[in-house]
Amino acid sequence: MPFEDDVALQGDIELARVLIDKNWWTKKDDGTERPSSIAFLDSLNEASCFILSETDLELLAGRFPGKKIGIVTVAAARDAGFVVARDPDGGGGIPGHVVLVQRRVSAQTKQHKRLAGQLAITGRVRDLLDPAIADPNAED
Amino acid sequence: MTPITAAPVFEHIDSARAIHASTCELVPASLSDTAPWLYSALSQLHELQRGGRDIPGVGDLRITDSASTQIRTVLSVIKVGETLPTPTLYPISGGAVGMKWNVGKREVEVTTFANGNTVVARIDGDQIIEDCELRDNYQARTELSTYLRWLVGER
Numbered sequence: 001m002p003f004e005d006d007v008a009l010q011g012d013i014e015l016a017r018v019l020i021d022k023n024w025w026t027k028k029d030d031g032t033e034r035p036s037s038i039a040f041l042d043s044l045n046e047a048s049c050f051i052l053s054e055t056d057l058e059l060l061a062g063r064f065p066g067k068k069i070g071i072v073t074v075a076a077a078r079d080a081g082f083v084v085a086r087d088p089d090g091g092g093g094i095p096g097h098v099v100l101v102q103r104r105v106s107a108q109t110k111q112h113k114r115l116a117g118q119l120a121i122t123g124r125v126r127d128l129l130d131p132a133i134a135d136p137n138a139e140d
Numbered sequence: 141m142t143p144i145t146a147a148p149v150f151e152h153i154d155s156a157r158a159i160h161a162s163t164c165e166l167v168p169a170s171l172s173d174t175a176p177w178l179y180s181a182l183s184q185l186h187e188l189q190r191g192g193r194d195i196p197g198v199g200d201l202r203i204t205d206s207a208s209t210q211i212r213t214v215l216s217v218i219k220v221g222e223t224l225p226t227p228t229l230y231p232i233s234g235g236a237v238g239m240k241w242n243v244g245k246r247e248v249e250v251t252t253f254a255n256g257n258t259v260v261a262r263i264d265g266d267q268i269i270e271d272c273e274l275r276d277n278y279q280a281r282t283e284l285s286t287y288l289r290w291l292v293g294e295r
Contacts, residue, residue, distance in 0.1 A: 047233065
């Protein structure tokens with residue numbers, strides 16, 4: 001069954017992509033990091049992400065020790081032509097799994113890659129177990 | 141779109157032999173001296189193919205046969221004698237593979253999708269200067285040659 005855009009997911013809701021390879025992020029001129037276009041490029045047009053507010057970061061960190069995540073918003077994903085579809089079975093038991101599906105242009109084309117790049121440039125990169133993410137309300 | 145052909149017209153017979161050998165699970169050691177960038181690229185491709193797996197929550201990192209054939213084809217159209225930096229190869233989820241050369245802020249990036257479609261881009265900093273889809277071996281040779289000359293600062 002084709003993935004359905006979840007219209008209940010809106011605006012500033014953040015999506016985390018596990019950056020499994022060191023080439024999936026890049027350094028900006030100011031020294032900070034952002035995801036690279038390939039992070040959001042999936043040849044099957046089903047880029048796996050997790051809704052940051054719904055997932056379990058400790059589970060993710062246990063599954064992917066030492067990895068970083070690239071974070072983008074739902075709004076940025078939609079601006080870049082992706083729909084955000086829930087896929088609870090695709091996260092390997094980790095909650096909050098969604099897939100980004102490119103609908104504006106054909107998959108596996110230069111346009112697909114460009115739009116993945118447009119999304120990536122809006123993102124930021126953090127360690128999976130960064131305390132600021134694990135508990136944004138934590139006191140210093 | 142027709143992907144570039146799986147039976148490439150090799151620019152250079154040595155690269156043809158080397159790349160053919162690499163499909164037979166060995167990368168000729170002689171390449172490490174004559175074309176270190178090619179030796180490195182083929183070795184990295186081997187590693188990616190050996191280590192690729194389907195990872196729930198990330199994607200399928202098993203490189204498809206079409207993608208690996210196409211990346212070898214792209215490598216085969218570059219003259220072995222070219223002085224190039226060592227490229228970096230990396231997995232792209234869904235069975236694709238990427239390869240890039242960096243010189244300072246300049247980058248030439250090759251993306252080979254699971255179905256064999258291949259996109260090459262030249263990038264300066266965060267900016268894509270130019271990109272194109274490779275449709276045949278002639279275009280692969282000419283475009284890639286232009287992009288790589290730009291990368292190393294030749295006109």
